[in-house]
């Protein structure tokens with residue numbers, strides 16, 4: 001009897017574990033060369049300062065208002081403040097407009113920043129190419145950007161996704177592949193952890209400057225939408241640095257007031273057919289907190305007839321099956337996941353874990369402390385959760401995964417890369433992930449997204 005039960009049980013356990021493995025998604029079999037992730041040295045080409053007296057450097061732009069008719073231009077001058085003015089003109093007009101901004105400086109331990117300029121240019125026309133000039137009076141430099149089309153449900157638009165970028169040789173490859181991808185990203189959704197300056201002794205803020213120079217080649221020409229990660233905290237009380245996010249907030253302004261947010265760490269924008277909500281993993285999010293109250297009012301405002309695509313960005317992922325940062329997103333998930341299901345968020349992008357993972361549409365909202373129902377279940381109202389913390393920073397790849405692969409995890413792979421979210425119309429968006437080891441155009445993972453509001457069918461069974 002004992003022996004029989006033993007073998008029956010054994011077979012059952014085996015069967016269950018096989019089922020378990022089958023039900024989980026794909027753990028990619030891709031084998032990459034194991035190489036250390038190394039930061040580019042200070043004298044690298046990508047860190048060169050532009051020539052000329054007081055030449056503006058680290059130029060970058062982000063959306064400046066709720067709808068995409070304003071842009072915030074930021075840059076740094078090193079020799080003297082110079083003018084915080086921007087000259088700008090549309091492609092088909094000779095008339096140059098002028099906008100006046102401000103500059104700030106900050107100190108971090110024994111580092112003193114350059115003059116960091118921020119200038120908002122407003123009342124732009126939609127879907128128009130603008131040139132802009134900074135460094136007026138000393139060494140002018142000219143850049144350009146495209147404003148997005150007017151907000152509307154069927155406007156195609158292409159977002160790039162990059163996270164945890166840092167400034168290693170791999171980071172440079174990620175950015176290069178994003179730039180060369182034949183599907184041209186028009187705006188970067190950046191899911192946090194920018195420079196990794198805090199990995200240097202005393203958080204050497206010179207590495208914030210090098211990062212600004214490295215990313216200028218993209219961020220001066222298309223908006224990067226910022227999310228704060230843990231590497232933006234720069235909280236270092238041992239050396240007297242007790243103001244969290246000091247370098248980040250001085251350098252990377254966001255239009256948080258336009259969405260009635262009270263802090264730059266959580267906010268939203270509309271862009272083309274997308275409504276993008278940025279959340280803060282490292283600001284309070286419990287009940288009664290400013291972020292909680294804001295999000296509670298924000299989600300009902302989203303009009304899916306106007307912006308069918310509801311995208312959420314955050315740094316720490318809620319669904320992560322790597323043995324890194326395991327369950328760090330759990331407390332925020334418990335607070336906000338019921339809302340994401342109720343309001344049918346299409347997709348949540350997060351970073352933090354230095355690898356790639358895509359979930360099934362799942363939710364885990366039934367648990368109430370006493371009922372024991374605490375397993376994620378398939379849920380067509382739930383978002384797809386994508387971890388894209390694979391930009392290539394010096395900390396290297398997360399390779400250690402929980403085994404077996406949980407059922408909620410559809411695809412995971414420990415490689416660096418970037419992704420593209422290509423909105424076609426109100427019902428369809430094409431998503432692809434590109435690992436760095438392949439040519440930039442190769443898709444290592446892809447999925448057709450069918451909009452949760454306009455097209456409520458099961459994409460996980462029809463697409464791949």
Ligand SMILES: *[C@@H]1O[C@H](CO)[C@@H](O)[C@H](O)[C@H]1NC(C)=O
Pocket residue numbers: 110111202
């Ligand atoms: C800041 O202090 C550190 C440690 O004492 C030192 O290594 C570094 O050179 C200093 N940097 C500047 C800009 O003074």
Ligand SMILES: *[C@@H]1O[C@H](CO)[C@@H](O)[C@H](O)[C@H]1NC(C)=O
Pocket residue numbers: 040044045046169172173176
């Ligand atoms: C970074 O990438 C760019 C574009 O591919 C290349 O021109 C540059 O030499 C690279 N720099 C380093 C330090 O790898």
Ligand SMILES: *[C@@H]1O[C@H](CO)[C@@H](O)[C@H](O)[C@H]1NC(C)=O
Pocket residue numbers: 066258259260301
């Ligand atoms: C922000 O709040 C003001 C005042 O309550 C309101 O008029 C405005 O519509 C709100 N803006 C957004 C984007 O919700």
Ligand SMILES: *[C@@H]1O[C@H](CO)[C@@H](O)[C@H](O)[C@H]1NC(C)=O
Pocket residue numbers: 303304305306
């Ligand atoms: C939602 O957007 C549509 C399309 O722009 C518009 O017709 C409708 O009035 C909006 N609804 C609300 C409640 O604002």
Ligand SMILES: *[C@@H]1O[C@H](CO)[C@@H](O)[C@H](O)[C@H]1NC(C)=O
Pocket residue numbers: 323400401
């Ligand atoms: C992977 O992570 C688990 C859990 O933290 C740990 O027990 C295990 O030793 C790790 N394996 C490797 C190969 O690092």
Ligand SMILES: *[C@@H]1O[C@H](CO)[C@@H](O)[C@H](O)[C@H]1NC(C)=O
Pocket residue numbers: 424425426427428
């Ligand atoms: C939306 O885009 C998809 C994919 O390109 C296409 O198949 C579909 O016909 C489009 N729908 C409309 C209404 O144009």
Ligand SMILES: [Fe+2]
Pocket residue numbers: 164193229230231315351352353
């Ligand atoms: Fe992180």
